[in-house]
Amino acid sequence: MTTIDLTPFSPPGTSEYAQAGASFQLAAPVDPAGAFTARSIDDVVHAVATARRLGRQLRLTTTGHAMGRTGPLTDALLLRPLLDAPVRVDPDARRARVPAGKTWGDVVPEVTRHGLTALHGSSATVGVIGYLLGGGLSFYGRRFGLAANSVRSLTVVLADGEVVEANATHRPDLFWALRGGGGGFGVVVEAEIDLMPMHRIVTGMAVWNASDAARLAPVWQAWARTAPPEITTSLRMLSLPPLPFLPPYLAGKRVLALDGAMIAPTEPDLPAAQRIADEMLSALSELASPVANTWAEAAPEALPLVHMDPQQPVPFHSDSALLHEIGAADWARILDAGPNLIALELRQLGGAFAAAPANVGALGRFTAPLHYYGVGLAGEETMSDLKAVRSTLRQYLTGFTAPNFVDDFERPQRTYDDQTRARVERVRRAVDPTGQFAGDVAPTRDQA
Ligand SMILES: Cc1cc2nc3c(=O)[nH]c(=O)nc-3n(C[C@H](O)[C@H](O)[C@H](O)COP(=O)(O)OP(=O)(O)OC[C@H]3O[C@@H](n4cnc5c(N)ncnc54)[C@H](O)[C@@H]3O)c2cc1C
Known part of the structure; x- marks a missing residue:
């Protein structure tokens, strides 16, 4: 039997393969034909050319958080751009x-030291890059909108190996499609994003006994409807x-928890934020005393820890x-329907999440309130x-x-209206006519 040389992709059984395929999501198999960690743009170009020459599909991963929604990787080559x-x-x-390859944990300390922040998520x-391409729901989002709208420019390696900058004036159609269009356009090697001034935030977690949850939730929803956009x-x-390592009021307990962030972009904003x-x-x-409450003024770099997302890979x-x-x-x-779940979450939308600023991408806003x-x-x-929660x-x-929260390849819902879907597909066909990245397209019922 002849062995195909997949270089620079490493075959199964090697440490390079294991490293490139390491995934935060431990419940999904990561079993491509070969895997490669690209350390430079030249590496990415080489990997794209190799996949093209071998007629193999190229699949992308950074952290593997979304590996659960990835379809079978069989015969495909996996590229991890970690520049x-x-x-x-x-x-x-x-x-x-x-x-490419940076996590929000790499970026937040770099920007907050300048009194600025980015529209990062809870973890x-x-x-x-994966977060931005999927829209990006941030605890700053009711004030600033989806994180994808803060992207100014993306540098992409296309299927033919060309390295292009996509922004409002150069390759605007590609720029539009990349921001929420669901992948399958190429390898993004760099993103330029807007930053926002952020002096302090008021953040933390208030915790109530689970028995109080059904009384408190409708009051939270009524408050959320008219709350100022500065709080999410x-x-x-x-x-x-x-x-x-968990505090006693959370370890092994079933509770209702309310967390998030209220922004104080400048020092004079702080008293109102606290109020x-x-x-x-x-x-x-007033309805029920919390068993714990850590909400307090804090530095913006504290925010990625407030939601207590797992720091290590987990099967979920x-x-x-x-x-x-x-x-x-x-x-x-609804709240009682998932007793075995670690979390059943309702995130507050509205505010700038629902606004339609000019020049947004394929996914610019969510009009739903929750x-x-x-x-x-x-x-x-x-x-x-x-299943039980969904039924309620x-x-x-x-x-x-x-799209960022889709975790099941078989059960996606819609993401776009018909016109948007058709435009996304036109752009995809134009930049990847042979479908080299077709396996990297996120599942959505729009494609049915
Ligand atoms: C614990 C946890 C907390 C989360 N919190 C939030 C949150 O607060 N807000 C929110 O919006 N989402 C959140 N998410 C969802 C997360 O944003 C998505 O799963 C996102 O797709 C992860 O991107 P990734 O690169 O880390 O994951 P990966 O699984 O590595 O990549 C996901 C997809 O992104 C694309 N991609 C990644 N890198 C590149 C690249 N360089 N070029 C082109 N395409 C690329 C590929 O299509 C890939 O399939 C959370 C997920 C988890 C598990």
Whole structure:
């Protein structure tokens, strides 16, 4: 039998293969024909040329957070762009250039030292490029919108090996499609993003007994409807395992938790920020006293730890959906439907998430008021709870989903209207006519 030389991709069984395929999501198989960690743009160009020459599909990964929604990798080559290049911040222009492979944990300290922040998500371990390409729901989002709208320019290696800069004036169609279009356009090797002034934030987590959840949730929803856009929150039923590093009010307990961030971009904004966070907590605490409350003024670099996302790889299953407002009478049924889930989350949208600024990409806004995300350790109990929660949510499903949170290749919802979908596909065909990146297209019912 002749062995095909996949160089620079390493074959299964090698440490290079294991390193390039290392994934945060441990429940999904990562079994491509070969895997390669690219350390430079030249490496990426070489990898793309090799895949083209061998007639193999090229699949992309940075951290593997989204490996669960990836279809079978069989026969494909896996490329992990982890460039040896720094994050470059221009504080005067309030811009940062972020090379492929960086996580938000790499970027946040670099920008906050200049009194600036970026529209990062709840977890420091998520990859910047993958997050931006999927829209990006940030705890700053009700004030600044989807993170994809903060992208100014993307440098991409296309299927034919050309390295192009896509921005508002150069390759504008590609720039539009990359921002939320669902992948399959090429390898993004650098993103230029806008930064925002951020003096301090008011952040933390308030925790109540689970028995108070159904009374508190409708009050939170009513508050969320008219809350100022400077605050973005997440309400969760949390059931964390009894881990030694967790505080006693969370370890092994089932609780209702409210976290998020209220922004104070300048020093004079701080008293009002504190007051708005206090008012939100008072409205809920009048109904039931929290068992713990850590909300307080903090530096913006504290934010990626507040949501307590796992720092290490885990095997998980999750489900998500964009929701209409939930009727007051249904909260108890919904919040009780997933007792085995680690988290059943409702994220507050509205504000700038729903606004339509000029020149956005394929995914520029979410008009739904709520985002649902349920997650648990991989296994039958979690799958059954996710189904049960979805069934209680049936009448509130908008039929659309935030692509970043899709974790199941078989169960996607819609992401785009028909016109947007058709335009995304036209761009994809133009830049990748042979479908070299076709396996990297995120699943969505739009493609049915
Ligand atoms: C614990 C946790 C917390 C999260 N928190 C948030 C949150 O607060 N807000 C939010 O919006 N999302 C959040 N997410 C979802 C996350 O943003 C998506 O899973 C995102 O796709 C992860 O990107 P990645 O590069 O880390 O993952 P990967 O699985 O490595 O990549 C996902 C996809 O991104 C694309 N991609 C990655 N790198 C490149 C590249 N260089 N060029 C071209 N395409 C590329 C590929 O299509 C790839 O399939 C969270 C996920 C987890 C597991």
